[in-house]
Amino acid sequence: MTKVTFISADGIKTVVDAKDGDSLMQTAVNNSVDGIVGECGGSMMCATCHVYVDAAFADRLPPLSDSEDEMLDSTVAERRQTSRLSCQIEIGPDVEGIIVHTPEEQQ
Amino acid sequence: MTMIEGHTAIEPPKGVPVWDVDPYDPAILSDPGEYYAELRSKGPFAYIPKYSILACGRHEETKEVFSDWQRFVSSRGVGLQDFKLEKPWRPQSIVVEADPPYHSQNRKVLARAMSPKAISALKEGFQIAADRLIDELVARGTFEAVEDLAEAYPVSIFPDAVGLQEGNKRCLIDYGAMVFNGLGPDNKLRQNAMAMGPDIVPWINEQCQRSKIDPGGFGETIFAAADAGEINEEEAGMLVRSLLSAGVDTTVTGIGSTVWCLATNPDQFERLKDDPDLLRPAFEEVLRYTSPVHSFCRTADVDTEVAGISIKKGTKILCVLGAANSDETQWPDAGKFDVARRPMGHLAMGTGIHGCVGQNLARAEVGAVLNAIINKVDKIELAGDAVWRPNNAIHALDKLPVKFTGK
Ligand code: HEM
């Protein structure tokens, strides 16, 4: 189990014990976290799992793949330096305590 | 080595029941519910002697096999034939029948062509076309929903979305059905499909050339990738072919099945009309409930184990998506069509690296049609029997007479 925190655009905080091996998107969906849709189920096609990763955790994540980079150009909310697709973030000890901010809009 | 249906015959692995069934029996293909349930009741896998394959239909193992591209490859074919041992009937797809890293390079181009952003730009036009068509159908009252709606709509917008100069309705629809029937055994369905080849394939191949593609559509993005050196000219043509193979018959099926679900579940149509926010989830439920792509194969590329069962290298595994999508352990009351279910994790669009690359287009098309329907139609009724059309990989309607009563 790994602790993860979602903070919504209007500041609501949800702390979840996530299952290792799941993606952050699956964790959000399984715990009914508002603000993450994940319509394509993690096939990197929909960009509705967009999150802003708290800057302190940015270097704990693997770098963007080309495909993720391109898909991030399709987010509905503005893309920022800290934007990632949560379906591409795997839960595990490396991301213990990670904090992500969900955007105002996904679709 | 014994071959059967173009792949290596296997012994039933220890612990796997032998089930003497023909998953491609037209009666099962037309009405697969009981077959799905029985398959799941057999355990994680069943051995099917007629084709010497394993079949899986529980959600957990189906998902595992269907998404683990390292152990269960697509490059050896997603039908019964093993391309390592037999030559496929047409040049192998460089997307759905490919593995990383080659797959990734090609998929990336299609993902770009049909990205959420690219599809957003088409939505307004899609809605105008859908509104016009639904107005016409409401005026007619009773009509044949497969031909007049499910086929008519995609054929009216898809050629422009791709940038095709010509839209040959029959070729576009029948090529998909032909490719999907081609994934099955050498049965009547596959033989009939192959016999249609000479009437269809030359037209399809012609449309895949750069000179036949107008600017402004997915095709332009694909050929731009060739200009940029990401893929070569021939690969660009093959990617256009992927759109023509998988992009029409699938959405035809999706639209037909959506209308069928609403016609046969009037209470759910009422809910949807009352709460248009359910429009997107409703289509996800149609996908789960009807599984337009009912089964696709993988081939074990290594000796491995799933759910404690040993699987030998070279084994063909039929992943029965329709069975996984009706698994009660995953979806309580799975036999009920519930527009508010939000069935996250259904396998109707696949999952993982091969997850449908055209799904944004499919959702936009069906979304436009559904939106027009909830705005303009008060009541949907069957005006005759719904008839299903057996296909080796697609579960689609053949006839759907319905009556629309306008608002
Ligand atoms: C309701 C409509 C649709 C359904 C149910 C559907 C279903 C699927 C499924 C199950 C897969 C996974 C195959 C696998 O893992 O072996 C897939 C992949 C694919 N689909 Fe769709 N599809 C639909 C619409 C479309 C459309 C509209 C297009 C294109 C315009 C398309 C193009 C593709 C392609 C090219 C792949 C291969 C992706 C890859 O291997 O990376 N599909 N689809």
Ligand code: FES
């Ligand atoms: S869930 Fe669709 S891109 Fe992440």
